Amino acid sequence: MVFVCRKEHFNAAHRLFNPSWSKEKNEEVFGICANEHYHGHNFELIVIVKGTPDEDTGCVIDLKKLSKLIHSEVIEKLDHKNINLEVDFMQGKIPSCENLVVAIWEILAPKIADIAYDPHARLHCIRLFETQNNFVEYYGEW
Amino acid sequence: MVFVCRKEHFNAAHRLFNPSWSKEKNEEVFGICANEHYHGHNFELIVIVKGTPDEDTGCVIDLKKLSKLIHSEVIEKLDHKNINLEVDFMQGKIPSCENLVVAIWEILAPKIADIAYDPHARLHCIRLFETQNNFVEYYGEW
Amino acid sequence: MVFVCRKEHFNAAHRLFNPSWSKEKNEEVFGICANEHYHGHNFELIVIVKGTPDEDTGCVIDLKKLSKLIHSEVIEKLDHKNINLEVDFMQGKIPSCENLVVAIWEILAPKIADIAYDPHARLHCIRLFETQNNFVEYYGEW
Amino acid sequence: MVFVCRKEHFNAAHRLFNPSWSKEKNEEVFGICANEHYHGHNFELIVIVKGTPDEDTGCVIDLKKLSKLIHSEVIEKLDHKNINLEVDFMQGKIPSCENLVVAIWEILAPKIADIAYDPHARLHCIRLFETQNNFVEYYGEW
Amino acid sequence: MVFVCRKEHFNAAHRLFNPSWSKEKNEEVFGICANEHYHGHNFELIVIVKGTPDEDTGCVIDLKKLSKLIHSEVIEKLDHKNINLEVDFMQGKIPSCENLVVAIWEILAPKIADIAYDPHARLHCIRLFETQNNFVEYYGEW
Amino acid sequence: MVFVCRKEHFNAAHRLFNPSWSKEKNEEVFGICANEHYHGHNFELIVIVKGTPDEDTGCVIDLKKLSKLIHSEVIEKLDHKNINLEVDFMQGKIPSCENLVVAIWEILAPKIADIAYDPHARLHCIRLFETQNNFVEYYGEW
Numbered sequence: 001m002v003f004v005c006r007k008e009h010f011n012a013a014h015r016l017f018n019p020s021w022s023k024e025k026n027e028e029v030f031g032i033c034a035n036e037h038y039h040g041h042n043f044e045l046i047v048i049v050k051g052t053p054d055e056d057t058g059c060v061i062d063l064k065k066l067s068k069l070i071h072s073e074v075i076e077k078l079d080h081k082n083i084n085l086e087v088d089f090m091q092g093k094i095p096s097c098e099n100l101v102v103a104i105w106e107i108l109a110p111k112i113a114d115i116a117y118d119p120h121a122r123l124h125c126i127r128l129f130e131t132q133n134n135f136v137e138y139y140g141e142w
Numbered sequence: 143m144v145f146v147c148r149k150e151h152f153n154a155a156h157r158l159f160n161p162s163w164s165k166e167k168n169e170e171v172f173g174i175c176a177n178e179h180y181h182g183h184n185f186e187l188i189v190i191v192k193g194t195p196d197e198d199t200g201c202v203i204d205l206k207k208l209s210k211l212i213h214s215e216v217i218e219k220l221d222h223k224n225i226n227l228e229v230d231f232m233q234g235k236i237p238s239c240e241n242l243v244v245a246i247w248e249i250l251a252p253k254i255a256d257i258a259y260d261p262h263a264r265l266h267c268i269r270l271f272e273t274q275n276n277f278v279e280y281y282g283e284w
Numbered sequence: 285m286v287f288v289c290r291k292e293h294f295n296a297a298h299r300l301f302n303p304s305w306s307k308e309k310n311e312e313v314f315g316i317c318a319n320e321h322y323h324g325h326n327f328e329l330i331v332i333v334k335g336t337p338d339e340d341t342g343c344v345i346d347l348k349k350l351s352k353l354i355h356s357e358v359i360e361k362l363d364h365k366n367i368n369l370e371v372d373f374m375q376g377k378i379p380s381c382e383n384l385v386v387a388i389w390e391i392l393a394p395k396i397a398d399i400a401y402d403p404h405a406r407l408h409c410i411r412l413f414e415t416q417n418n419f420v421e422y423y424g425e426w
Numbered sequence: 427m428v429f430v431c432r433k434e435h436f437n438a439a440h441r442l443f444n445p446s447w448s449k450e451k452n453e454e455v456f457g458i459c460a461n462e463h464y465h466g467h468n469f470e471l472i473v474i475v476k477g478t479p480d481e482d483t484g485c486v487i488d489l490k491k492l493s494k495l496i497h498s499e500v501i502e503k504l505d506h507k508n509i510n511l512e513v514d515f516m517q518g519k520i521p522s523c524e525n526l527v528v529a530i531w532e533i534l535a536p537k538i539a540d541i542a543y544d545p546h547a548r549l550h551c552i553r554l555f556e557t558q559n560n561f562v563e564y565y566g567e568w
Numbered sequence: 569m570v571f572v573c574r575k576e577h578f579n580a581a582h583r584l585f586n587p588s589w590s591k592e593k594n595e596e597v598f599g600i601c602a603n604e605h606y607h608g609h610n611f612e613l614i615v616i617v618k619g620t621p622d623e624d625t626g627c628v629i630d631l632k633k634l635s636k637l638i639h640s641e642v643i644e645k646l647d648h649k650n651i652n653l654e655v656d657f658m659q660g661k662i663p664s665c666e667n668l669v670v671a672i673w674e675i676l677a678p679k680i681a682d683i684a685y686d687p688h689a690r691l692h693c694i695r696l697f698e699t700q701n702n703f704v705e706y707y708g709e710w
Numbered sequence: 711m712v713f714v715c716r717k718e719h720f721n722a723a724h725r726l727f728n729p730s731w732s733k734e735k736n737e738e739v740f741g742i743c744a745n746e747h748y749h750g751h752n753f754e755l756i757v758i759v760k761g762t763p764d765e766d767t768g769c770v771i772d773l774k775k776l777s778k779l780i781h782s783e784v785i786e787k788l789d790h791k792n793i794n795l796e797v798d799f800m801q802g803k804i805p806s807c808e809n810l811v812v813a814i815w816e817i818l819a820p821k822i823a824d825i826a827y828d829p830h831a832r833l834h835c836i837r838l839f840e841t842q843n844n845f846v847e848y849y850g851e852w
Contacts, residue, residue: 002524003563011273013155013180013224018340029341031348037224040155040182042273048563053528056444057455058520063560064457082155082179094342098286102337131153131184134347137287137332144808145847160624171625173632190847195812198728199739200804205844206741236626240570244621276631279571279616295841297723297748297792302482313483315490321792324723324750326841366723366747378484382428386479415721415752418489421429421474437699439581439606439650463650464581466608468699508581508605557579557610586766597767599774662768666712670763702773705713705758 003124004060005048008070010079013040014095017084038082044129045074045104049112051121061116069115073107101126101138109140145266146202147190150212152221155182156237159226180224186271187216187246191254193263203258211257215249243268243280251282287408288344289332292354294363297324298379301368322366328413329358329388333396335405345400353399357391385410385422393424429550430486431474434496436505439466440521443510464508470555471500471530475538477547487542495541499533527552527564535566571692572628573616576638578647581608582663585652606650612697613642613672617680619689629684637683641675669694669706677708713834714770715758718780720789723750724805727794748792754839755784755814759822761831771826779825783817811836811848819850 015038016030026034033039047070051060077087083095089107093099109123129135157180158172168176175181189212193202219229225237231249235241251265271277299322300314310318317323331354335344361371367379373391377383393407413419441464442456452460459465473496477486503513509521515533519525535549555561583606584598594602601607615638619628645655651663657675661667677691697703725748726740736744743749757780761770787797793805799817803809819833839845 001565001567002527003565004524005561005563007559009273011181011183013182016342021340029346032222035222035224035228037227038155038180038182039153039222039224040180041153042184053522053524056447058442058522058525060524062455080174080177080181082177082181085179086177096337096342098288098337098344099342101286131151133291135289137289139285139287141285143849143851144811145849146808147845147847149843158626163624171630195806195808198731200726200806200809202808204739238621238626240572240621240628241626243570275575277573279573281569281571283569293841295749295751297750300484305482313488316790319790319792319796321795322723322748322750323721323790323792324748325721326752364742364745364749366745366749369747370745380479380484382430382479382486383484385428415719417433419431421431423427423429425427435699437607437609439608458648461648461650461654463653464606464608465579465648465650466581466606467579468610506600506603506607508603508607511605512603557577584768589766597772664763664768666714666763666770667768669712701717703715705715707711707713709711 001050002053002060003048003050004063004066005046006063006066006070008045008047008067008075010043010045010075011040012043012078012081012083013038014083015039016094016096018094038084041130043078045070046125046127046129047108047123048125048127049116049121050124051116051118054117057117060118060121061112065115066112069108069111073111074104097128097130097134097136098138101128101136104128105138105140143192144195144202145190145192146205146208147188148205148208148212150187150189150209150217152185152187152217153182154185154220154223154225155180156225157181158236158238160236180226183272185220186277187212188267188269188271189250189265190267190269191258191263192266193258193260196259199259202260202263203254207257208254211253212250215253216246239270239272239276239278240280243270243278246270247280247282285334286337286344287332287334288347288350289330290347290350290354292329292331292351292359294327294329294359295324296327296362296365296367297322298367299323300378300380302378322368325414327362329354330409330411330413331392331407332409332411333400333405334408335400335402338401341401344402344405345396349399353395354392357395358388381412381414381418381420382422385412385420388412389422389424427476428479428486429474429476430489430492431472432489432492432496434471434473434493434501436469436471436501437466438469438504438507438509439464440509441465442520442522444520464510467556469504471496472551472553472555473534473549474551474553475542475547476550477542477544480543483543486544486547487538491541492538495537496534499537500530523554523556523560523562524564527554527562530554531564531566569618570621570628571616571618572631572634573614574631574634574638576613576615576635576643578611578613578643579608580611580646580649580651581606582651583607584662584664586662606652609698611646613638614693614695614697615676615691616693616695617684617689618692619684619686622685625685628686628689629680633683634680637679638676641679642672665696665698665702665704666706669696669704672696673706673708711760712763712770713758713760714773714776715756716773716776716780718755718757718777718785720753720755720785721750722753722788722791722793723748724793725749726804726806728804748794751840753788755780756835756837756839757818757833758835758837759826759831760834761826761828764827767827770828770831771822775825776822779821780818783821784814807838807840807844807846808848811838811846814838815848815850
């Protein structure tokens with residue numbers, strides 16, 4: 001079993017905001033992250049796939065195919081967007097990094113085996129850096 | 143003459159948008175950077191001061207004082223803000239990195255000598271990273 | 285279960301030195317790291333908490349609270365200090381990275397659940413970079 | 427149990443190429459990575475050892491000894507070399523990152539306990555960055 | 569005058585080798601960099617343009633156009649190539665970083681004004697990182 | 711004229727302290743940087759040489775020779791040392807970054823031409839990072 005990791009980037013606006021709370025409650029809980037006109041980040045997304053290297057290619061998955069999948073399913077929906085207003089898979093959710101990694105996992109997990117050399121390859125981890133100092137990881141349910 | 147450099151960070155939303163143009167013209171010129179709901183970045187700001195090291199301290203400027211100045215005059219106005227809507231010194235300007243560095247220069251340049259050990263110290267450069275791949279520098283008028 | 289990670293920094297002096305050994309033995313074992321007048325590092329400390337995102341906030345823990353806790357319990361005791369001479373929780377221990385991560389774990393582990401949104405959240409990992417090339421990780425006893 | 431990590435570097439040329447395939451098939455599968463005159467990378471290799479810190483030294487392993495071992499067994503054979511043509515332990519294998527981490531694991535795993543302070547220390551992970559965006563990890567067979 | 573900087577990447581193989589010298593002389597002068605089967609690097613290329621920000625866009629140059637120009641004129645010729653054997657603009661030259669930055673300057677300098685908003689914009693610097701520790705800069709003839 | 715840059719590292723302890731001042735005055739001016747038991751940093755030193763590339767080698771200077779010179783003249787005196795107590799060329803000076811870059815310039819400047827391919831090559835800049843956020847540059851007297 002080898003773990004293969006691919007890093008991609010997107011730049012997006014968001015705010016932490018619970019619509020069932022008052023403006024004051026949101027500011028009390030989320031501080032400046034609740035700023036009503038949004039703020040933004042250069043997000044770094046790392047997708048980790050685990051599987052057995054294929055004999056013919058020496059690879060678990062073609063990283064160019066993995067990169068294309070991440071772009072078409074995730075990056076194109078997030079890059080240069082407002083996560084609160086424009087990202088279909090985040091509607092009705094607070095756009096925290098925790099909710100983002102779970103949502104990205106659910107999008108990508110069912111699609112990995114189809115594009116891998118190893119038909120048993122599967123998604124292992126979604127890691128998301130919001131800043132150099134803040135990042136989250138999700139390994140699926142367990 | 144020694145050059146002393148301090149890096150600070152801010153996270154902000156913006157969009158490239160010329161209000162005298164149509165929506166179509168903005169999209170044609172600025173592409174996804176014109177997205178009407180904004181996007182954002184982790185900006186890195188480097189402020190460079192030049193001067194002669196003081197005999198008593200061995201320093202050109204107290205970097206804690208320089209950091210405080212940058213925070214009170216620049217970072218607090220930009221961090222977790224929408225540059226188009228909320229930053230006083232960018233009103234009426236397109237929030238490009240080029241316009242940001244010139245505006246930040248104009249704010250900081252007159253205030254450097256007052257907080258430096260060297261009374262002749264002055265601002266040398268404002269460098270601003272929008273992403274790891276895009277950055278701009280301004281050295282004042284010449 | 286989501287893993288939430290926060291990076292902090294401290295600059296400290298230390299030396300690797302076993303007081304029950306002779307000066308020669310210390311130099312033989314630790315080489316230049318035993319230098320009697322100390323040397324130092326820009327340490328990077330990554331604290332990883334695991335838990336379930338809270339429904340109301342979308343977050344496992346408020347990262348500002350986590351950062352404050354790390355500062356008051358760990359960073360303020362280490363930053364700009366001599367680890368051999370001045371850090372209470374390292375007295376009687378060789379200030380290796382291995383001993384540092386275990387000591388920091390013991391300080392932080394009991395305090396995580398109290399400040400998290402998820403009352404079952406707990407410390408998952410202490411990672412400490414001494415240099416870009418040398419780092420250690422501790423995941424508690426197991 | 428503490429995990430101790432050491433990063434090393436090597437610069438090498440390689441191409442992804444399966445000698446049992448035609449030139450066209452190689453290009454179809456590997457794209458520009460199959461370029462017949464090779465291309466190259468600044469590889470970053472991270473070796474992670476797990477063990478119990480020794481009472482006398484506070485350390486699991488002497489990182490200078492670990493670095494020397496990695497250099498003599500791995501780096502000297504790869505650095506400034508052509509992996510397809512010149513690296514004995516990669517002959518008959520496609521020089522993918524997946525095959526590299528498994529081969530490096532097999533070289534280093536039997537030699538860790540001998541140089542560690544903890545006689546039960548053992549290799550935990552080989553991580554290899556080919557670029558900033560592509561990296562793989564191997565934790566041995568399981 | 570504002571300086572606008574764009575970073576791009578390419579991965580290439582090369583060797584330092586003077587064909588008018590013997591194999592022994594090449595090894596004596598260039599050491600392992602002369603390895604006859606090549607080695608390679610992840611090169612980072614920074615292109616810096618200077619000019620006056622345009623009133624309508626707030627920008628000196630459209631960075632997407634600059635990136636496209638760098639790709640079509642430089643990156644596509646170098647990426648996943650052997651610089652000694654396959655790069656037309658380096659034929660007859662030793663593929664040192666010094667020679668690379670001068671050659672890249674000569675390619676890009678005449679093409680900058682045509683794609684910039686400022687018709688007086690011009691190339692200011694070519695910076696090339698061969699590794700994290702070795703890089704060169706060229707500012708044209710003066 | 712091409713600028714050739716080499717990065718090296720050293721880890722050292724220091725404190726900012728003016729011996730002609732009282733303990734209180736030192737603490738007032740230098741804050742925690744005056745801590746009497748020292749603190750330390752992972753310093754990064756960048757040495758920039760300017761010159762004309764040699765026809766036979768394509769290089770301004772052999773970077774391995776430049777690295778050796780920096781090590782023998784500078785790094786060996788600073789690495790794993792206490793700058794206040796143990797570094798001959800800093801005695802009688804406050805170990806600020808400003809004073810360090812001027813002192814390192816004075817050591818290296820007279821020795822560059824002797825080891826360069828270009829006999830007219832000369833030192834252009836000493837850049838020293840104390841942390842990721844604080845760094846200084848010196849270009850000699852002018």
